[in-house]
Amino acid sequence: MFTNSKIFQGFLYCFLGSIFLELILELEVWWSYLFLVSGLIIFLVGYKKREFLFLFFCFLGVFFGWWRTSWELNQIYERPIQEFSSYGYLFAEPKFKADYQQLIICPLEIISKNEKDNQILFKPNCREKLVVFDNLDFNYSFGEVIKLDCQLKNPENKHLKFDYIKFLAKDNIYQICQSAKISKISENKYQLTGLYRTKTFVYRFIFKLKKNLEEKINSSFAFPESAYLTGLLLGGEDRLPENIQENFRRTGTTHTIAVSGFNITILASFFMGLGIFIGFYRQKAFWLAAVGIICFVLMIGSPSSAVRAAIMGILILWATKKGRLADSIQLIILAGALMIAVSPLIMFYDVGFQLSFLASLSIVLIYGPLSERFNVKNDFLELKSILLVTISAQVGVLGILLYTFETFSPISLLANLIILPLVPLIMLTGFITTSVAFFSPLLASFIALPTQLALSTEIAVIEQLSQISWASLEIGNIGILGLIIYYLLLFIFIKILRKKI
Numbered sequence: 262m263f264t265n266s267k268i269f270q271g272f273l274y275c276f277l278g279s280i281f282l283e284l285i286l287e288l289e290v291w292w293s294y295l296f297l298v299s300g301l302i303i304f305l306v307g308y309k310k311r312e313f314l315f316l317f318f319c320f321l322g323v324f325f326g327w328w329r330t331s332w333e334l335n336q337i338y339e340r341p342i343q344e345f346s347s348y349g350y351l352f353a354e355p356k357f358k359a360d361y362q363q364l365i366i367c368p369l370e371i372i373s374k375n376e377k378d379n380q381i382l383f384k385p386n387c388r389e390k391l392v393v394f395d396n397l398d399f400n401y402s403f404g405e406v407i408k409l410d411c412q413l414k415n416p417e418n419k420h421l422k423f424d425y426i427k428f429l430a431k432d433n434i435y436q437i438c439q440s441a442k443i444s445k446i447s448e449n450k451y452q453l454t455g456l457y458r459t460k461t462f463v464y465r466f467i468f469k470l471k472k473n474l475e476e477k478i479n480s481s482f483a484f485p486e487s488a489y490l491t492g493l494l495l496g497g498e499d500r501l502p503e504n505i506q507e508n509f510r511r512t513g514t515t516h517t518i519a520v521s522g523f524n525i526t527i528l529a530s531f532f533m534g535l536g537i538f539i540g541f542y543r544q545k546a547f548w549l550a551a552v553g554i555i556c557f558v559l560m561i562g563s564p565s566s567a568v569r570a571a572i573m574g575i576l577i578l579w580a581t582k583k584g585r586l587a588d589s590i591q592l593i594i595l596a597g598a599l600m601i602a603v604s605p606l607i608m609f610y611d612v613g614f615q616l617s618f619l620a621s622l623s624i625v626l627i628y629g630p631l632s633e634r635f636n637v638k639n640d641f642l643e644l645k646s647i648l649l650v651t652i653s654a655q656v657g658v659l660g661i662l663l664y665t666f667e668t669f670s671p672i673s674l675l676a677n678l679i680i681l682p683l684v685p686l687i688m689l690t691g692f693i694t695t696s697v698a699f700f701s702p703l704l705a706s707f708i709a710l711p712t713q714l715a716l717s718t719e720i721a722v723i724e725q726l727s728q729i730s731w732a733s734l735e736i737g738n739i740g741i742l743g744l745i746i747y748y749l750l751l752f753i754f755i756k757i758l759r760k761k762i
Contacts (some may be wrong), residue, residue, distance in 0.1 A: 263311035275322030290331035297324040330605040349409045350385040364393040384454045393438040404461030411441035431606035477698035481705045486716035492518030508727040513673025525574040573621035593721040624656020660747035672732040
């Protein structure tokens with residue numbers, strides 16, 4: 262029976278399938294119009310019959326997916342290499358590496374000049390952004406206006422497996438600003454148009470609060486424990502020393518402090534546990550978790566990867582609150598389809614999206630049966646839930662991790678089983694300590710001691726596990742075939758698991 266739900270599913274899957282094939286084949290866009298015309302003929306001939314209506318929406322899904330992806334791919338072309346000398350708007354917080362920082366810049370359009378007040382009114386043009394690599398000598402912040410002189414060059418693919426050109430294009434970045442000379446512009450010399458002025462004001466306030474939180478954490482806890490706690494509460498591993506970062510990577514525990522679907526999952530479980538701990542019912546704890554996730558994403562600057570992961574996390578929380586986790590598969594797929602519709606290239610060229618989507622989908626498919634088997638309803642501080650959610654998510658993303666990073670951590674599951682039960686408690690006590698530090702730094706330093714010990718223990722455990730020779734294994738390139746085989750086996754496992762419940 263072709264119900265409205267089945268017809269919509271047909272449209273959705275054909276839409277996603279056509280995007281998938283177009284990204285592989287990159288066929289001419291005019292072929293897609295054959296599906297549009299065919300679909301219209303089918304509709305005119307048999308619109309009163311449900312099966313014809315189903316076919317019409319399937320053809321419509323193919324057309325829209327194909328056309329949307331072709332349009333996105335057509336934006337990628339060789340642009341002229343030329344000198345650039347103009348003003349720019351910092352679209353995001355800088356990303357720091359060992360010896361440089363990466364800036365994302367929107368060129369600015371001059372709307373008007375006020376000669377009397379010596380002010381310029383700018384409007385950022387973010388349809389085509391630029392990426393700039395600068396040294397670490399200067400500090401930049403979101404929303405700053407700069408004078409930029411550089412040479413615009415097209416990015417190049419230097420790795421057979423990694424398409425750097427399309428990786429940048431998914432964020433509307435088509436050129437790199439090389440040999441950049443940057444001058445900061447005083448704030449009293451310019452204004453931004455209304456929308457960007459408001460956005461800049463809001464985000465600067467958020468980043469200032471984030472900076473204050475980091476300072477309080479650093480003053481209350483010793484290093485490197487302070488860096489680890491900052492990663493847990495605010496996301497990001499780049500504050501940790503390189504050797505400790507490597508320990509996290511070797512043991513498969515980077516997800517606890519990385520801005521990803523893993524991180525959002527842990528955060529959601531923490532807020533759910535916190536809500537239940539202070540006396541909320543599970544349904545009320547959902548609202549605390551949702552607000553907590555939104556605040557977290559805002560705090561780290563709302564990067565697209567975190568926004569997508571947060572949407573997935575909140576959808577899963579909503580399904581859990583409604584008791585409809587098993588029926589939320591279509592909801593996750595719909596959310597993924599909407600994100601892909603906005604930027605089709607993320608399907609292939611955004612590992613963060615792939616991890617968030619697959620983690621969310623595997624939680625829905627695997628966590629539900631496991632939660633019934635292990636009776637998570639009687640779960641002290643959500644400890645069982647945290648472990649089962651993490652296992653479910655890891656199983657779902659393992660194939661992508663093996664294909665992308667070509668390493669496997671056999672110790673990962675053990676490491677997560679050891680450290681994750683303490684993570685929610687560390688986050689709770691760490692947040693309380695940081696809050697107290699705003700009023701009494703001395704008292705905060707005193708009550709930080711148990712959390713400091715717990716953080717030290719976790720770092721020490723991860724270090725010891727990382728020393729095991731087989732903690733991280735180089736597996737080489739598994740190829741597309743290996744990726745397909747893994748997810749085929751996972752599909753069979755999920756079918757068996759769900760049948761037994």
